[in-house]
Amino acid sequence: MKAMILAAGKGERLRPLTEILPKPALPVGNSPLLLYTAAFLRAAAVSEVGINLHHLAPHVRQVLGDGSQSGLQITYSYEPTLLGTAGGIKQLEPFWGQEPFFVINGDTLTRIDLGKLRDFHNRVGSALTLALREDPRAPSFGLVGVDEEGRICRLCDHKRHPEKPAAAEYMFSGVHLWEPEILSEIPAHVPWDFSRQLFPHLLQRGFPLYGFPVDGYWNDIGTPQRYLDTHWDLLKGEFSRPGLPPMEPGSVVRDENSEISPTALLKPPVLLGAGCSIGENATVGPWVVLGPSVRIGAGARVTRTVLWSGASLDPETVLEGAIVASRSRVPRGRHYRKLILTAGSAGELLASPFKNS
Structure with missing residues (x-):
């Protein structure tokens, strides 16, 4: 057909x-x-x-x-x-x-x-x-x-x-x-x-x-909130990534070559892409998806957030219900909630509210 x-x-x-x-x-x-x-x-x-x-x-x-x-x-x-x-x-x-x-x-x-x-x-x-x-x-x-x-x-x-x-x-x-x-x-x-x-x-x-x-x-995935909700469904095992089995509900899945500090805390469900780095005393989860090569700085806290490949969080950053685009760098000590974060033409961080969620 x-x-x-x-x-x-x-x-x-x-x-x-x-x-x-x-x-x-x-x-x-x-x-x-x-x-x-x-x-x-x-x-x-x-x-x-x-x-x-x-x-x-x-x-x-x-x-x-x-x-x-x-x-x-x-x-x-x-x-x-x-x-x-x-x-x-x-x-x-x-x-x-x-x-x-x-x-x-x-x-x-x-x-x-x-x-x-x-x-x-x-x-x-x-x-x-x-x-x-x-x-x-x-x-x-x-x-x-x-x-x-x-x-x-x-x-x-x-x-x-x-x-x-x-x-x-x-x-x-x-x-x-x-x-x-x-x-x-x-x-x-x-x-x-x-x-x-x-x-x-x-x-x-x-x-x-x-x-x-x-x-x-x-x-x-027509709105930012539905885009996030689709990720949470993935983490619940309601559908699977192409060619892979569904995630077990309440699990942490790590792709290859992730570097995680012994003092970092992962609260399931979490999906980590290849080559991620999570610093000392950082907390990731619950309900977090990290793309490949994402860097989470020391003491940062991330919940209900999706970060695309190559995004980075400086130390002591807090993200709740956010979407972070590739190559965006979130400055130290900032707190963002329910925002889309992207990199501007000069590398500055741009924050945009959710639309029609």
């Missing part, structure tokens, strides 16, 4: 992190998110993948290359001007052929069963099937209403409508399965969006659109 990874977006809510890397290339547990997506699709018998590009496109290409190391054949599609979620798929129309294909958002990390989604799609004769989730956050993401047979009767509402009852309401997971006939409904060379244009258009035209409730791990 084939699949589309939507990877062209700018990731505005994750700025300034997405001024450094595009969302699909952000590290999760020290591996780019795209590697998780590639492994997920390959496990579902997907062999060919289309990926649209725009924002920081070379970084996306760098993660997967031609796809051979992930067992995939990849076709990239660059958009000089963003074409929207549906328009990006339309631009790759010759790639899709005559078989159904999966679509997944580039900021989604999931382990749902694509085989069950495919079986349902084929059984009911759907033109487009959305993978749906029961989730208390559904109104904020957009509610999808389905009837007793699973046919979609309402799409992407942000409030409930008792006067328009549906048999059930769910959250759209960002994963769907398309029949290629849908492509002819999308105008070429103009921006077109799923929820605002394509889905309502298909409903109006009478296409059979269905929703299929799925189980299995799911999250997206």
